[in-house]
Amino acid sequence: QVSELVQFLLVKDQKKIPIKRADMLKNVIREYKDAYSEIVNRAGRTLQEVFGLQLVEIDTKRHTYILINNLPRAEGNYLCRNKEKEKMGLLLVILSFIFMKGNSVKDSALWEFLNLLRVYPGKPHRVFGDVRKLVTEEFVRQKYLEITPIPLTDPPEFKYQWGPRAEKETSKKDVLNFVAKVRPFWGHLWV
Amino acid sequence: ENREAMLNSKSNRLTEALEEANKLFDGVCRAREAALDAQFLVIASNIGKEKANELHSEMSAFDSTAFAEDLLTFMGINRTEVEETDDSEDVPGGFLPSDAWQTMGEEAPKYFRRAPTFHYMMGSFKSEPPVPKQRIERQKKASRGKAERAMPAQLKKMEESHQEATEKEVERILRILQTHFENDPNTPISFFDFVIDPNSFAHTVENMFHVSFLIRDGLAKIKLDEDELPIIEPTKPSGRGEEESRAGARNQVVISLDQKEWK
Numbered sequence: 001q002v003s004e005l006v007q008f009l010l011v012k013d014q015k016k017i018p019i020k021r022a023d024m025l026k027n028v029i030r031e032y033k034d035a036y037s038e039i040v041n042r043a044g045r046t047l048q049e050v051f052g053l054q055l056v057e058i059d060t061k062r063h064t065y066i067l068i069n070n071l072p073r074a075e076g077n078y079l080c081r082n083k084e085k086e087k088m089g090l091l092l093v094i095l096s097f098i099f100m101k102g103n104s105v106k107d108s109a110l111w112e113f114l115n116l117l118r119v120y121p122g123k124p125h126r127v128f129g130d131v132r133k134l135v136t137e138e139f140v141r142q143k144y145l146e147i148t149p150i151p152l153t154d155p156p157e158f159k160y161q162w163g164p165r166a167e168k169e170t171s172k173k174d175v176l177n178f179v180a181k182v183r184p185f186w187g188h189l190w191v
Numbered sequence: 192e193n194r195e196a197m198l199n200s201k202s203n204r205l206t207e208a209l210e211e212a213n214k215l216f217d218g219v220c221r222a223r224e225a226a227l228d229a230q231f232l233v234i235a236s237n238i239g240k241e242k243a244n245e246l247h248s249e250m251s252a253f254d255s256t257a258f259a260e261d262l263l264t265f266m267g268i269n270r271t272e273v274e275e276t277d278d279s280e281d282v283p284g285g286f287l288p289s290d291a292w293q294t295m296g297e298e299a300p301k302y303f304r305r306a307p308t309f310h311y312m313m314g315s316f317k318s319e320p321p322v323p324k325q326r327i328e329r330q331k332k333a334s335r336g337k338a339e340r341a342m343p344a345q346l347k348k349m350e351e352s353h354q355e356a357t358e359k360e361v362e363r364i365l366r367i368l369q370t371h372f373e374n375d376p377n378t379p380i381s382f383f384d385f386v387i388d389p390n391s392f393a394h395t396v397e398n399m400f401h402v403s404f405l406i407r408d409g410l411a412k413i414k415l416d417e418d419e420l421p422i423i424e425p426t427k428p429s430g431r432g433e434e435e436s437r438a439g440a441r442n443q444v445v446i447s448l449d450q451k452e453w454k
Contacts, residue, residue: 010309053306067306082293084308089295092302093262100253106241109255116259118287127292152234174302181298183261 001035004028005043009055013067016142018165021063058143058164066143068168086127087134091144093117094135095166096175106150107158139163205238265298266291360397361404368411368425382413382421 005028012019025036044055052071058064097113098105111121119125121132128134139145143165150157212235216228263285270285371380386398402423405411411425 013306014308014310016305016308051306069304069306073301073304082296085296085300086292087296088299088303088305089292092299093295097255097258100258101255113255113259116256117262126289150237152230152237169303169305178298178302179258182265183258 001028001039002042002046005039006046006050009043009047009065009067010051016066016165018058018064018066018143021065056168058168066165066168068165087138090119090128090131090134091139091166092170092175092178094139094145094160095162095170096179098160098162099172099175100179104159104161107147107160110160144169205235205242209235262295263287263291266294357401357404361401364398364401365405365410365425368405368423380423382423385423 005024008024008028009019012023024040040055047053047055047067048070052069053067054070056066056068058066094110094114097110101109114120114131119128119131125131135145136147140147140163143163145166146161146163147158148161150159212228212231216225266287268285268287268291368380368385382402386395386402388394388398402411405425406413409426411423413421413423415421
């Protein structure tokens with residue numbers, strides 16, 4: 001059962017959408033419901049020992065899980081797919097912006113910033129296509145970003161923050177390193 | 192309404208609005224009016240929070256525009272040429288190369304601990320055989336499709352049990368030896384009788400291979416009998432005393448057997 005669950009998790013993780021406990025129970029564990037937590041624990045151990053991946057519960061109420069990479073970062077290219085890497089580039093830029101602006105930004109501020117990078121919500125982008133969809137749907141579904149409406153705004157406005165996957169896969173310190181790398185002499189201006 | 196005006200850090204309109212609301216509240220005697228007042232307070236506090244944010248960001252000296260410029264530089268923008276295309280964008284001049292985001296893409300994964308996406312090496316299970324023209328062809332293709340589907344599963348299982356297969360064989364042979372001995376405790380089996388498979392040379396070699404494991408682990412021993420022919424018997428499972436296992440003489444024997452002899 002454990003190896004079935006491990007395979008299930010690995011395949012489900014392809015789209016980077018969090019895995020729900022209900023799905024795990026329905027598709028893999030089925031009749032072994034009572035042993036659920038034991039099976040999940042063992043699967044987690046296998047993932048860690050064999051693949052170096054960590055199974056993390058990001059929502060303890062709704063029991064959703066993601067897989068993150070627990071190995072120290074290796075030098076060199078390991079993600080060969082360019083499309084994925086470019087999206088991660090955009091994501092990193094967005095996360096840095098949100099962080100530098102105090103961990104929460106208004107949508108208008110974010111898009112204003114992205115416009116400076118020649119990325120427009122209304123205009124299909126040469127690399128990213130429908131950027132608005134990518135940012136507001138894909139990144140949110142993958143839990144990299146969290147968008148919450150600001151109450152009583154008309155027309156409705158939203159605020160963007162880091163999502164739980166972003167919190168686990170990277171850190172404020174790492175992102176700050178990125179900002180400092182892009183602008184070498186900013187690092188010392190504030191903690 | 193007038194949100195922008197209120198947000199202007201120089202204006203006191205927010206304070207004025209709050210004071211006016213305070214005054215109005217004294218005249219309130221209906222629940223609905225109180226609800227409106229509450230709504231107003233929520234909006235006012237949001238605006239207040241935004242104003243506070245604006246203040247904060249001015250002091251922290253994070254300049255989004257400068258950051259954007261730096262990112263563009265990082266992505267390899269060429270500022271000497273002015274982009275003269277039909278998209279008239281009113282952004283500062285500069286030609287952003289087409290691999291700009293690829294450059295960013297090379298840098299970005301270093302900051303994420305992202306699990307690599309998992310893909311089967313042998314292809315996915317769902318390989319529908321192409322719809323064939325004739326019935327006969329279809330049957331052939333269907334059975335091939337199934338074989339392909341079975342293969343990834345089998346191949347995986349083999350990977351895992353590769354190690355175990357040998358061990359299982361060894362165990363099986365040990366059991367056969369032991370069973371024979373239970374039935375006939377005092378007659379050791381002739382080694383050759385035990386390992387030779389009259390029908391298959393390869394199998395014979397395999398048997399000898401497995402027996403060698405048993406000997407190595409001390410689970411069986413080979414002796415020479417009166418006729419100087421080797422016999423094999425299982426060792427008694429008496430306690431795993433270290434002296435005992437060392438006492439058993441460890442000899443190395445090379446047995447050479449080729450196909451002619453085997454016949």
